[in-house]
Amino acid sequence: MLKFSSQNCLKNKHILLACIVSIGALLRFWNLGQWSFWIDEVLTVLDAEEFSLSNSPINPVPYIAAKFSVFLGEKLLFIIDGSGEWNSRLIFCIAGIISIPIVFSLGKHLYDGRVGLFAAAFVALSNWHLFWSQNARSYIFTFLFAALTAWFFYRSLENDSTLLTICALFFCICLILSHLLAAAIVPALAVYAILRLLEERNKKRWINLLLFFLPFALPVLMLALPQIRGHLFSGWGHNEWGRSPLYILLTLVQGVSIPIAVTAFFAAIVNPRDRATRFLLCFAGVPLVLLLIASQLQNVAGYYLFWTTPAYFILAAAACTYIWEAIAADKSNLFKVLLPCLIVVVLLSQDYLYFRYENGGRPKWREAFEMIETGHKPTDILVLSEPKMARYYLPEMETIDIDRLVKDNAAFEREWKNSGGKRLWFIVDAASFNVFDSDMTVRNWIRERSHLVKTLPSYSRAKDRTMLLYLVE
Numbered sequence: 442m443l444k445f446s447s448q449n450c451l452k453n454k455h456i457l458l459a460c461i462v463s464i465g466a467l468l469r470f471w472n473l474g475q476w477s478f479w480i481d482e483v484l485t486v487l488d489a490e491e492f493s494l495s496n497s498p499i500n501p502v503p504y505i506a507a508k509f510s511v512f513l514g515e516k517l518l519f520i521i522d523g524s525g526e527w528n529s530r531l532i533f534c535i536a537g538i539i540s541i542p543i544v545f546s547l548g549k550h551l552y553d554g555r556v557g558l559f560a561a562a563f564v565a566l567s568n569w570h571l572f573w574s575q576n577a578r579s580y581i582f583t584f585l586f587a588a589l590t591a592w593f594f595y596r597s598l599e600n601d602s603t604l605l606t607i608c609a610l611f612f613c614i615c616l617i618l619s620h621l622l623a624a625a626i627v628p629a630l631a632v633y634a635i636l637r638l639l640e641e642r643n644k645k646r647w648i649n650l651l652l653f654f655l656p657f658a659l660p661v662l663m664l665a666l667p668q669i670r671g672h673l674f675s676g677w678g679h680n681e682w683g684r685s686p687l688y689i690l691l692t693l694v695q696g697v698s699i700p701i702a703v704t705a706f707f708a709a710i711v712n713p714r715d716r717a718t719r720f721l722l723c724f725a726g727v728p729l730v731l732l733l734i735a736s737q738l739q740n741v742a743g744y745y746l747f748w749t750t751p752a753y754f755i756l757a758a759a760a761c762t763y764i765w766e767a768i769a770a771d772k773s774n775l776f777k778v779l780l781p782c783l784i785v786v787v788l789l790s791q792d793y794l795y796f797r798y799e800n801g802g803r804p805k806w807r808e809a810f811e812m813i814e815t816g817h818k819p820t821d822i823l824v825l826s827e828p829k830m831a832r833y834y835l836p837e838m839e840t841i842d843i844d845r846l847v848k849d850n851a852a853f854e855r856e857w858k859n860s861g862g863k864r865l866w867f868i869v870d871a872a873s874f875n876v877f878d879s880d881m882t883v884r885n886w887i888r889e890r891s892h893l894v895k896t897l898p899s900y901s902r903a904k905d906r907t908m909l910l911y912l913v914e
Contacts, residue, residue, distance in 0.1 A: 454554045458545055458561060465565030466538045469574045472796060473534055474527025477807035478834075480827045482577045486511075486529050487833060502619040503579035506532045510577070526807075529577045537574025540585040541565050547592045548755045551717035552762065559758030559781060560751075567754070568791035569696040572802045573747060579619045583748035586616035587626060591751065594630055595720055597649060598637050606649040610656065616748065622732075622741070623748050627657050629727035633720050686733045692743025693729070695902060697753045698791065700784045705756035711763060718759070725752035757784065799901035808897050809868050809908045810834035816894075816912075818864060825868040826877075843867075847877060850886050865913040867891060871905045887911050 478486070488498070489507035498504065507529055514528025544564045549557035564570050573581040589612040597605035617624045634650050694702040712718050728749050735741055761784070765777045795802060813823065814835060823831055823840045831840045846853045857865065867887050878884055890913050897908040 454558060457558055458542060461545075461558065461561050461565050462538065462541050465541045468565070468571055468792060469534045469537050472801060473530055473575055474524035476526065476575065476801035476803050477805055478526055478529075478577070478830075479803045479806065480830060482529070483827075483830055483833045485577050485579075486525075487829060489529075499621055500579060500618055502582050502615065503577070506536070506582065507577050526577075530575055533577055533581050534574050536585050537570060537581045540570075540581070540588060543585065543588045543592065544751050544754060547588055547595075547751060548758055550592065550596060551720065551755060552759055555765070556755065556758045556762050559761050560755045562781075563701060563754045563757060563784060563788065564751075566785060566788035566792060567697070567701075567750075568788065568795050569698075569747065569750070571792065571795065573744075575801060580744060580747045582619040583616055583623045584750065586612050586619060587623065587748035588751045590616055590626060590630075591720075591724055594653070595717075597653075598634065598646065601643065601645045601649060603645075603649055603652065606653050610653050613653075614656075620745070620748070622745050624657070625728035625731050626724070626748070627654070628731065629723050629725075632727050633723040636719060636723075686736050689733060689736055689741070689743040689746070693746055693750075696744065696747065697750050698784070698787055700787050701753055701757045704760045704780065704784065705753040708756040708760035708763065711760070718756070721752040721756055725749045725756075795901070800899045800906075802901040804870050804872060804899050804906040805897040805908050806830050806868075806870075807834060809895070809910050812895055812910060813838070813866050813868075817866065821864045821866060823866045823868070826870055826873045843883065846886070847883055850883070865891070867909075867911040867913070869909040869911065871907045871909070875905070887913075 485503055485507050489504040489511070492498075492501070492504040492508055510530065510532035511525075511528045514531045541561050541564050545557040545561035547557070548560040570581075570584065573584065590609055593605050593609035593612060596602070597609055613626060613630075616626060631654060634654075638646070638650075697705075709718060709722055713722065728746060732741055732746060761781045764780055768777050810831070817823075817838060821838065823835065823838050824843055824846065825831060825840065826843045828840045828842050831838060857863070869884060869887065874884060888911070891911040892914075893909065894912050895910040897910070899906040899908070
C-alpha cells in the first residue's frame with residue numbers, strides 16, 4: 442500500500458510539472474513575434490548574420506543560437522507564418538521553456554519535490570523570465586546553464602562523482618560562453634566548495650574540485666590579451682546610465698518581484714545552516730557582492746545577475762514549504778496556501794501588464810519604422826539614436842546618428858541646409874533621450890523645426906519607453 446501511494450504521489454508530481462511547463466510554454470509563445478526588436482536584440486541578430494567560427498566573439502552562444510533560430514524558423518514557415526522576430530527568438534523561447542523543469546530538478550535535489558514544483562511554478566509565471574525567454578539575447582541561456590551548473594555541481598559534491606563534476610564543468614563553460622560576466626559563478630561555487638571541505642574532505646573530492654576549478658585558472662592568463670581586457674574593462678570609469686549599487690539591487694528585486702525577494706530572504710535567515718540553503722546563498726550572494734563592488738568602477742546592469750535568480754525562486758519555494766509543513770497538522774488551515782497564492786497572484790498580475798499594457802517590455806520601434814516606410818520619399822533622411830535599428834528595419838533609407846546633432850546642433854543645421862533642405866524624420870525614443878538629452882536641448886531643437894507625426898506610448902517596469910515620430914518638411 443505504501444509503495445502504491447509513493448508511486449501515485451510521484452505520478453501526481455509529474456502531472457503537476459507537465460501542467461506547469463505547459464502553462465510556461467503557452468506564455469512564452471504568446472505574442473512571440475508581435476513585439477518589436479529593441480536595440481540589443483537587433484545587434485545580436487545582425488552580428489549573428491555575420492557570425493562564423495573564424496571570427497567568433499568571446500561569447501558565441503547567443504549568436505550561434507540566433508543564427509540557428511532564424512534557420513529553423515524559416516524551415517518551419519510551412520507550419521507557422523513566423524515574422525523575423527518570431528524566427529530569431531524561437532530557440533531562446535525553447536531554452537526558456539526547458540529551464541522550467543531544470544529548476545524543478547534543482548529544487549527537488551536541494552530540498553524535495555514540493556519545493557521543486559513551487560519553484561518551477563514561480564519561474565513559469567515570472568515576468569522577468571518571460572521577458573528574456575522572448576528575447577534574442579544571451580540572458581535566458583545564462584539562466585539555463587547556471588541552473589544546470591548548480592544542479593550538477595551540488596550533486597557532484599554530495600556524491601563525490603567525477604562524471605557529475607565533468608558535467609558541471611561543461612555547463613559552466615557554456616554559461617561563460619553565453620555571457621562573460623557570468624564567470625562570477627566560479628568564485629560562488631568555490632566559496633561553497635570550501636565550506637564543504639571544512640565539513641568533510643576526502644581524496645576523491647579534492648581531485649574532483651581540482652578537475653573543476655583548474656581550467657578556470659588558465660583563462661586568467663588571457664587578460665594579457667588586449668581584446669579580452671578591452672571587452673571586460675570597456676566601461677570602467679563610465680556610468681552615464683547611473684547604475685549605482687542601489688539601482689542594481691532594485692533591478693534585481695523588481696525583476697524577481699517583491700514577494701519572491703522578501704520570501705527568499707526569509708528562507709535564507711530562517712535556516713542558514715542548512716546545506717542546500719548555504720549553497721543557494723553562495724550561488725546568489727557571492728556574484729551579487731562582486732557586481733556591487735564592480736559597479737563602482739564598471740558600467741554594469743542589474744540584469745547581468747539574471748542567471749542567479751534560480752536561487753531566489755527556489756528559496757522562495759522553500760519558504761512556502763516551511764510554512765506548509767509547519768501547519769500541516771491542521772488540514773483545515775488555509776494559511777499554508779496563502780503565501781504561494783499571493784506570489785502566484787502577483788506574478789500573474791505582472792504577466793497581465795506585460796501582455797496588455799507594456800508591449801512586452803519594449804519600445805515600438807517596428808511600428809515607427811512601418812509608419813516612416815509608408816510616408817517617406819526616396820530623398821528623405823532618418824535621424825535616430827540607434828542607426829542599426831534602421832539597418833534592420835529600413836535598410837534602404839539614409840540614416841544619421843543623433844549624436845551629430847547632440848554634439849553640435851548649429852553645424853548639423855548648416856549641413857542639412859547646404860544639402861538642399863531634405864526632409865528629415867526624427868525618431869525620439871524617450872528611454873535613450875532621457876539619458877543623453879536630460880536638459881531637453883535636442884528635443885526642443887527638433888520640436889521647433891518639425892511637427893509631430895505620431896506618438897507611440899509604451900511604459901514598462903516603471904520606465905518610459907515612448908517613441909515620438911517627427912517630420913521636418
